[in-house]
Amino acid sequence: MIQAVVELSHQIQAFLDNLIPLIVALLGDLLAAFLPSWAVTLILMVLGIVTLSTIVLVGFMYTTLAERKVVGRIQDRLGPNRVGPFGLLQPIADMIKMFTKEDITPRGADRLTFNLAPVVVAAAALLIFAAIPVGRGLIGADLSVGLLYILAVSSVSVIGILMAGWGSRNKYALLGAMRAGAQLVSYEIPMVLAAIGPLLLAGTMSMNGIVEAQGVVWFILLQPLGFLIFFIAGVSEANRTPFDLPEAESEIVAGYHVEYSGMKFGLFQMAEFISTIGISAIAATLFLGGWQGPLLPGYVWFTAKTVLLVFVFLWLRGTLPRLRVDQLMGFAWKALVPLALLNILITGLTMVVHPIWAVLVGSLVALVLAGTTIHLYAEAVRRRTRPRFA
């Protein structure tokens, strides 16, 4: 009896998993009837890309609403609830506002750089999703160097931010852009070093391969320290609180996008939220098992894990105060980089001893060591409360 139920649930899961590839195959057959094969491939690719991007964009719109709702609840408010039921039409109202706002270009600005910057930032944020496996057998491009590609693309947006900061010819914008540069330079290293852990365990750089390697146990159990470092660095990479120094409202007004208005400002917002979703998706793929999970189809699991991590982002925004610049840099270089190196060492050593059990024990040791280090570091910082200016 139980066996029959398990068998049935497996079949339902497989059916739901195969649904989208099936539709794509059917569409391909239909098109192949009156088009050459290269055109069919091209059309299917474009359709896939547009669908994926649309889902991401809708995700972005509702992340803005979710952020206002979650932060509202944390601050004992209701958040937007006037436009549509539960404020569900709020993102659409916001979109209409963005489209119809006047767009001001400051007189002194470098027009080309100023206008190109939002496009660069937004496009770079979208590109992450080209190589992320969103479901069983559902991946845009299963590149053999997928992880390398994603890490490379996720740091391109800082070029757009620097363009915005310089092109605006505004002091706040310049300061914000320079801070963004400092942040990327510091947090890229711990992020990439933390990604080495799953890479060691999976033995492949293909994103699909990394997910398949997590069939038995999710890498967050074997790499808890790696996950923490990756996530902290990811929050910094997406310029979210407590690492939102490039756009600190209370000191440099809005940082690099202070001179932007209308849809260009909207594109910067879009880029920020899409990279939030992107970082969550990467972390879910590398550490939380991506689309792996029982009963439900892969894309549901993947979406659920990503949404969970996005919620953590919003939670952090509502809970933590912003760091100071010197604390930010010090934390990256003095705490995260050594810990990430330690994580690689422990993972490598325990993998030589025995695949799973040793790695589990090693991961716990790493976590304890990390907790001690961060505690000691925080104590040292607290003792020296005043920043050291030369």
Added chain:
Amino acid sequence: MEDWLYVGLYALIAVILATVPLLVAWILRPKKPGRVKQSTYECGLETIGDAWIQFRVQYYVFALIFVIFDLEVVFLFPWAVAYRQLGLFALVEMFIFIGLLVVGLLYAWRKGALEWV
């Protein structure tokens, strides 16, 4: 090869998706520029001095260390992928390499290069 074609197409479509809203907004939005409106924003005050100055990039040393560690990662990636086949010897070898870089990092730390000044 087909995968990289997909990435290329994706890049193209991403740029289009980012440009189309700008074009639509260009059609829809009001256009009433003015002298005051287009002046540089500085909390309502008259702007003093230019923003296009020789900026002292305080994190220059950090950027140098970043380059070193980023190159290290380029070596670490293929090492990590092939680690299962290479075994203990590769681990020792890689840790001599990382160790050298860590000594460099510690030196920079002791010298005060990791302080934000």
